[in-house]
Amino acid sequence: MTNTYSSTKKRLIELLNNQDHKVIVLKGKWGTGKTRLWDDVNSELYQNNKESIYVSLFGVKTVNELKLRIFKNVCSTEETTTSKLFDTGSGVLKGFLKRFSGYSIEDGVLLWLPDVVKNKLIVIDDIERKHKSLDIDELMGMLDEYSENHKTRFLILLNTDKLNEGDVWASLHEKVVDVELTLDPLPSESFDIAADGNTETYLTETKNAVAILKINNIRVIRKIINTIAYVIKEGGIEDVPTSNWIPSTVLLTASHYRAINNPPPFEYIKSYNSWREVLPKKEEQPNPNELSWNKLLRDLGINNPDEFENILFEYLQSGLLNTAELKAKFEEYKTNDYSGVISNQIRSFFENVYWNPHKSEDELLDMAKELLPIVSKLKYRTVTSIISTIEEELGNFALAQQFLENCLDSIGNSFEQKKLKIIAYGDKCHPEISRKLHEIENLINPPLTLVETVERIIVNSSWGEKERFALQNSTIEQYENTLKQMENYPLSRFMTQHKQWIINPYDENFRKGVDNFIAACSKICLDEPNSRLSKIIRRFFDDNELAEKLCGDVS
Numbered sequence: 001m002t003n004t005y006s007s008t009k010k011r012l013i014e015l016l017n018n019q020d021h022k023v024i025v026l027k028g029k030w031g032t033g034k035t036r037l038w039d040d041v042n043s044e045l046y047q048n049n050k051e052s053i054y055v056s057l058f059g060v061k062t063v064n065e066l067k068l069r070i071f072k073n074v075c076s077t078e079e080t081t082t083s084k085l086f087d088t089g090s091g092v093l094k095g096f097l098k099r100f101s102g103y104s105i106e107d108g109v110l111l112w113l114p115d116v117v118k119n120k121l122i123v124i125d126d127i128e129r130k131h132k133s134l135d136i137d138e139l140m141g142m143l144d145e146y147s148e149n150h151k152t153r154f155l156i157l158l159n160t161d162k163l164n165e166g167d168v169w170a171s172l173h174e175k176v177v178d179v180e181l182t183l184d185p186l187p188s189e190s191f192d193i194a195a196d197g198n199t200e201t202y203l204t205e206t207k208n209a210v211a212i213l214k215i216n217n218i219r220v221i222r223k224i225i226n227t228i229a230y231v232i233k234e235g236g237i238e239d240v241p242t243s244n245w246i247p248s249t250v251l252l253t254a255s256h257y258r259a260i261n262n263p264p265p266f267e268y269i270k271s272y273n274s275w276r277e278v279l280p281k282k283e284e285q286p287n288p289n290e291l292s293w294n295k296l297l298r299d300l301g302i303n304n305p306d307e308f309e310n311i312l313f314e315y316l317q318s319g320l321l322n323t324a325e326l327k328a329k330f331e332e333y334k335t336n337d338y339s340g341v342i343s344n345q346i347r348s349f350f351e352n353v354y355w356n357p358h359k360s361e362d363e364l365l366d367m368a369k370e371l372l373p374i375v376s377k378l379k380y381r382t383v384t385s386i387i388s389t390i391e392e393e394l395g396n397f398a399l400a401q402q403f404l405e406n407c408l409d410s411i412g413n414s415f416e417q418k419k420l421k422i423i424a425y426g427d428k429c430h431p432e433i434s435r436k437l438h439e440i441e442n443l444i445n446p447p448l449t450l451v452e453t454v455e456r457i458i459v460n461s462s463w464g465e466k467e468r469f470a471l472q473n474s475t476i477e478q479y480e481n482t483l484k485q486m487e488n489y490p491l492s493r494f495m496t497q498h499k500q501w502i503i504n505p506y507d508e509n510f511r512k513g514v515d516n517f518i519a520a521c522s523k524i525c526l527d528e529p530n531s532r533l534s535k536i537i538r539r540f541f542d543d544n545e546l547a548e549k550l551c552g553d554v555s
Contacts, residue, residue: 003181003182003183003184003185004184004185004186004189005033005037005183005185005186005189005190005193006189008026008037008181008182008183008184008185009037009040009041011181012024012026012037012041012181013041013044013045015179015181016041016045016121016153016155017045019153020178021153021178021179022147022148022152022153022154022178023143023147023153023154023156023176023177023178024153024154024155024156024177024178024179024180024181025155025156025158025177025179025180025181026038026155026156026157026158026180026181026183027157027158027159027160027180027181027182027183028158028159028160028182028183028184029159029160029161029184029216029217030159030161030217030219031217031218031219031220032183032184032185032190032216032217032218033183033185033190033193033218034125034157034158034159034183035125035157036193036218037183038054038123038125038155038157042054042123046121051119051120051121052120052121052122052123053070053073053074053117053120053121053122053123054073054123054125055069055070055073055122055123055124055125056069056124056125056126056129057124057125057126057127057129057130057134058126058129058130059129059130059131060130060131060134061131061133061134062133062134062138063134063138063139063141063142064110066134066139066142067110067113067142068110070113070117070122071110071112071113071116074116074117074120114146114149114150114152117146117150117152118150118151118152119151119152120152120153121152121153121154121155122146122152122153122154122155123154123155123156123157124154124155124156124157125157126157127139127156127157127158128158128159140175140176143176144175144176147176156177184216185216186216187210187211187213187214187215187216188207188210188211189216190210190215190216190217190218190221191206191207191210191211191221193218194218194219194221194222194225195207195221195225198225201242202228202232202237202242202246203225205242205243205246205247206224206225206228206246206250209246209247209250209251209300210224210250210254212296212299212300213250213251213254213259213260213296213300215254215259215260217259220253220254220257220259223253223257224249224250224253224254227249227253227316228246228249228250230321231245231249231312231321231326234321234323234326234327235323235326235327235330236327236330237330239334240330240333240334241333243301244308244333245308245312245330245333247300247301247302248269248300248302248305248308248309248312249312250300251263251264251269251296251297251300251302252266252269252309252312252313252316253312253316256316256317262289262292263296264293264296264297266309266313268290268293269297269302269305269309270305270309270310271305272293272294272297272302272304272305273303273304273379273381273382274297274298274303274304274343274347275343275346275347275350275351275382276385277294277298278347278350278351278354278355279350279354279385280354303343303347304343304379306329307325307329308326308329311325311326311329342374342377342378345370345371345374346371346378346382346386348367349364349367349368349371349386350385350389352364352367353389353393353394354393361394361395364393364394365390365394365396365399368386368389368390368394368396368399368403369399371386371403372402372403372406375403375406375407375410376406376407376410378407380407380429380430380433380437381429383403383404383407383430383433384429384430384433386403387400387403387404387430388400388430390403404430404432404433407430407433408432408433408436411433411436411437411440438469447466447469447470447473448466448467448470449470449482450470450471450474450478450479450482450494450513451482451486451490451494452470453466453467453470453471453513454493454494454497454498455493457497458493458497468510470513471510471512471513472512472513473512474512474513474516475516476516476519476520476523477520478516479513479516479517479519479520479521480520480523480524482494482520483520483521483524483533483537484524484533491536495537495540498513498514498517499540499544499546501513501514502514502518502546502549518549518550518551519551521537521541521550522550522551524537525537525538525550526551537550538550
């Protein structure tokens with residue numbers, strides 16, 4: 001059962017009005033509004049603010065330090081107490097100190113404290129942030145002493161998910177607590193508190209997303225609202241459908257601040273397409289995490305993530321918003337291409353092909369033909385899936401070829417395609433699409449040479465798709481030319497790195513490069529057996545006990 005904000009407030013008032021409850025605990029997760037709830041109750045029950053005392057345990061090292069904080073807070077709200085204690089004519093402390101020489105004002109304050117807090121409610125917050133030197137037994141002793149002997153009541157605000165000492169709550173509950181109350185507000189209640197009267201239209205979509213994600217952390221919700229407000233300020237969202245970007249903003253911001261249990265990783269969100277769920281699953285056992293993530297994304301209405309998610313993710317990581325790209329993406333959202341029609345059309349096609357026994361093949365082919373004019377607007381993986389579906393399920397190779405040709409013709413024209421970043425690697429595209437993408441990528445960013453590839457791997461102690469691609473697509477001739485052009489330390493470094501890959505290949509994609517290196521070395525030794533390079537190669541392979549790797553009689 002969820003203890004809503006309103007029901008918890010009502011129950012807390014009942015408990016505070018019952019004088020038999022001397023130590024009450026209001027507990028809940030961080031950010032759910034315990035302090036806010038107390039403030040609301042305090043203003044309603046203790047309007048003159050003299051019957052309650054709020055004190056934080058943050059950094060408190062001793063019980064005496066806590067008592068002094070309580071006393072200070074009393075004096076800050078009650079002038080009569082202060083004047084009574086420190087008046088030069090009839091000051092209690094002055095008389096006390098005259099009577100008991102050697103005592104400090106602090107000692108006098110501590111002795112006077114029971115009278116000061118008599119019949120009051122002391123609210124103790126941040127117990128989980130106390131200094132480690134403050135023993136919990138000392139604190140319980142004070143609670144027990146003052147509640148039993150000095151007619152003082154206590155309300156403890158406890159963050160259950162921030163408590164580091166496992167026995168703290170158990171000890172408090174068992175020995176001194178009379179009654180406990182849990183605050184677990186509805187996401188809608190937390191959102192209304194966080195919004196604080198803001199009535200902007202975009203908040204409706206934001207509130208819906210917060211409810212789907214079941215976020216009731218008020219502080220995180222405020223961060224979400226602030227993030228959305230900043231995106232609006234910088235992006236210019238006039239006429240941009242909120243459904244295109246607000247659900248993603250809520251999800252990514254909440255994930256960034258760890259307000260969701262088991263959120264989908266960013267890479268998973270980025271690659272998600274709702275229509276894939278209707279395709280037959282090849283896995284024998286579906287991944288439980290992916291099933292959960294798919295449902296969450298589907299419920300949020302995040303069907304086809306694009307560059308916006310990248311922009312926002314980078315902003316959350318760095319604090320810097322790429323305003324130019326954001327504005328360009330929002331301009332696209334204003335067109336019909338991003339109205340959701342295309343996404344629904346694609347999903348409908350796959351759904352009917354794989355799950356509608358009442359559609360004829362001719363009807364399904366007609367649905368496929370309706371997608372032809374929009375091929376340039378689709379992602380390459382989507383086009384690849386359409387092509388394979390038409391070939392394998394509908395048996396129409398001519399139509400599949402039309403889709404392929406239309407896609408190849410459009411590559412390099414659209415906004416997304418002009419920003420190629422080796423987007424085909426590992427992306428399971430149709431081979432022809434992948435080849436064309438690489439051609440364009442190579443024009444924009446020329447591929448690495450073999451020397452550049454090896455140097456980058458050595459310097460960075462890592463590698464990426466560009467390095468894999470360079471080795472995977474290398475040739476024996478490239479290696480031969482490279483070896484003939486190198487000398488001294490660079491040649492030694494180049495060959496030594498390849499020796500390591502021969503002995504212990506780091507990556508399966510390097511195998512093609514290693515084989516070409518060995519073949520090029522063998523060819524040089526066979527073609528030019530008396531050259532200096534040939535002698536260097538034979539010595540290198542002999543010294544490293546790799547002579548058998550060289551092909552032919554080169555010894």
